[in-house]
Amino acid sequence: MLIKLQELIAELEINNTSGDLTTKITGIAYDSREVEKGFLFVAISGFETDGHKYIADAIANGAQAVIVEKEVEDVDIPMIKVNDSRAALAKVSAKFYDYPAEELTVVGVTGTNGKTTTTYLIEGVLNNLGLETGLVGTIKNKVGHKEESSSRTTPESLDLQRMFAEMLEDGVTHVVMEASSHALALDRVLEIDFDRKVFTNLSRDHLDFHENFEQYLAAKLKLFKSNDKPSIINIDDSRADKICSEIEGEVISYGIEGESDFSADNIAVTAQGVKYDLLTADDRLEIKLNLTGQFNVYNSLAAIATVASLDFSLADIKAGIEKISGVPGRFELVQEGQDYGVIVDYAHTPDGMENVLKTAHECSDRDVIVVFGCGGDRDRKKRSMMGQLGVNEADFAVVTSDNPRSENPVDIIAEIETGIKDLERDASEEYIVIEDRGAAIEAAVNRALSGDVVLIIGKGHETYQDFGDRVIDFDDREQARNAIKNSSW
Structure with a gap:
């Protein structure tokens, strides 16, 4: 593909340029x-x-032009100076690939928890309806008929536009993607005209990046201010009113507690799944999910409302959503024939942790043993909160390492313990600390009795552990399987 530089930058707000703008870009x-x-x-x-710092390297590798946002000297190729390189990247990327998102029906899902499951459910239902679908998110990117590993929840704008172009070539018509707060704040989705925008919920997360909750909320709101296309909103969330007040287009609501366009009644949660009556203005329909937990009632309502808003029948949506067996690392059962439950989940926020612990208790009237840590180089204030949740909401907790990154795992664990030690009771007999995550999982499994539930949270689908200076192979599910096989149950 060839395009003249002057055409590529035509939509940018440019401070100044130098060099030949008729240069062809490949x-x-x-x-x-x-x-x-x-x-x-x-x-x-x-x-x-x-x-x-790497402009010279780029030139050495063959760059014919460069976009900058800082003063740079001694550059002998065409140079375009802008105020914001990230926004410029989004604009030139969309232009280079000829705005592929305009030819696709794009659904964006944002929120603290539930994004991945909700996108999987929407994509699965659309796929069952016979549509060619794409998926972009935390676990994987489904680009046409191939899958790519995912290194971040929402890719950089250039990578997104490339994916969309490849999807179009492969016959994809509908794309479902997670829109993270980072992506929204950093303009990765700037040139995407979302056809549907979904809000799951909002609770404490990523405050290491956003500095405060108001900035976090503001980042999420950018999705709903992007255009006047329909928005699908969890009306039960405490920030729903604020978000709805910022929306210009149609609001389609879903929820369990308040009045909404799509709601659930007669909810029954078991270890095998959940069923409920879906209520709309015109219909009552029984839904049987192969996923469990009340939070998946919310996720499924979001998916059903979204697909219904695209003019598909509830009967067809029901057929599709009931075929979906599960989502990797999202309340995923690990079964090796044992007589106790072992569940792996991605929950890594206080709200997410509380939700999955509640669901684990709903699945069993026996003890719940939780294994958890907190990620390094991330919001430190949630560590003590999660420590308290671990001992308050589980019957026994094993505090361990997560992805420590550049921090010392011992220091992270100590901060988790501060929350436990601040309790009004002595909780020293209600938890243990095992820094090595594999050993912690093994200890929890060995402690489990018939009917108990071992809940391993924080990493979910991840197949690595990040120590900053090295990344090792590590999968909570595989560790749990090995522990079960080696146990004496």
């Missing part, structure tokens, strides 16, 4: 290592490194 990169001959290099001021 590709775009924001990582100098990905630059090839004829590419436009976009220098982004990142959080870990600054792309402006």
Whole structure:
């Protein structure tokens, strides 16, 4: 693909330019290592490194032009200076790939918890309806007929536009994607005209990045202010009124507690799944999910409301959603024939932790043993909160390491313990600390008796553990399977 530089940058707010703008561009990169001959290099001021430091490397690799947001000297290729390189990257990427999102029906899902499950449910239902679908999110990216591993919840704008273009070539018509608060704040989804926008819920998360809850909420709101297309809103969330007040287009509500367009009645939760009566203005329909927990009632209501808003019948939606067996690492059962439950879940926020602990208790009247830690280089204030939840909401807790990244795991665990030690009672007999996550999982499994539930949370589908200077293979599900096989149950 070839496009003149002057055409590519036509929609940018430019401070100044230098060099020949008729230069033909063959590709775009924001990582100098990905630059090839004829590419436009976009220098982004990142959080870990600054792309402006690598302009010389990009030129050496064949860059024909560069976009910058800082003063740069001694550059002998065409240079375009803008105020915001990230926004510029989104705009030139969409232009380069000829705005593929405009040819797709794109559903964006945002919220603290439930994004991944909700996107899986929407995509699964649409797929069952015979549509060619794409999926973008935390676990994987489904790009046409191939799957790509996912390194972040929402890819960078250039990668998103490439995926959309490939999806179009593969015949995809509908794309369902997670829209993280980071992506919204950093303009990764700037040039995507979402056809449907879904809000799941909002609770404490990512405050290491957003600094405070107001900024976190503001980032989420950007999705709903992007256009006047219909928004599907969890009306039971405490921030629903605020979000609805900012929406110009149609609001389609769902919930359990308040009045809503799509609601659930007669909810029955078991270890095998959940069933409920779906209520709309015109219908009452029994839904039987192969996922359990009240939080999945919310996730399924969001999915049903979204697909229904795309003019598909409730009967067809019911048929599709009831076929979905589960989502990797989301309240995922690990079964090796044992007479106690072992469940792996991605919950890594206080709200998510409380939800899955509540569901674990709903699945069994025996003890719930929770294994958890907290990620390094992330919001430190939630650590003590999760420590208290671990001993208050479970019958026994095993505090361990998660992804410590650049922090010392012992220091993270100590901060988790501060919450436990601040309780008004002595909880020292209600938990143990085992830094090694594999050993912690083994200890929890060995402690379980018939009918108990071992809940391993924090990493879910992840197949690695990040220690900052190294990343090792580690899968909670595989660790649990091995522990069960080696136990004496």
